Amino acid sequence: MWTVIESPIGPLRIVEQDGAITAIEFSPFRDGTGRPLGDRADDAPLLVEAARQLGEYFARERTEFDLPLAPTGSAWQRSVWAQLVAIGYGETASYGQIAARLGKTNAASRAVGTANGANPIPIVIPCHRVIGANGTLTGYAGGLDRKQLLLELEQDALF
Structure with missing residues (x-):
């Protein structure tokens, strides 16, 4: 699942899989990255929470994030x-x-x-x-x- 939010640095796509954030992508978005995207789900609870926390960060109200993360890498x-x-x-x-x-x-x-x-x-x-x-x-x-x-x-x- 994924959603897109507006930010001071341009649109950001937030990707969730299996209950964790797996990617935040800068615009222009590139599909075919090998990351599973699934359907757009602007109202998925974790994506809503990630968008809220990012909004607080950009408003200078948040200095740390509290999100489940699952970055794929070595x-x-x-x-x-x-x-x-x-x-x-x-x-x-x-x-x-x-x-x-x-x-x-x-x-x-x-x-x-x-x-x-x-x-x-x-x-x-x-x-x-x-x-x-x-x-x-x-x-x-x-x-x-x-x-x-x-x-x-x-x-x-x-x-």
Whole structure:
């Protein structure tokens, strides 16, 4: 099941399967991703709740999400995504810092970046909070403009 919501960074498609959120997709949506979508279900309770929490996030009223998540990925990807959730609201971490938290050397930064880019549930699993070692914004599946807006939204909410 899925629904689409409007947000300050454009339409978002939220996908649910078996009682958990499996994807949040940026527009333009691409079907044929291999993710089961099912039917549109704007009134499905979990999708309504996810939309509510995302709305609160964009209104600067929510700093953490409380949703059942089931991202599909390898064990390595899931370990990286678990580290992303640990990055606090309004904070950032570098790819190297994430690698170190996983007990890897800085050489694993590229693998962290690849896993970060494969995150199927952006915003809720906050891959936008990962930046380059020198503090610059680096790749983001939703585009650097969206990444910048999300980081600014969080920074503005803290002050």
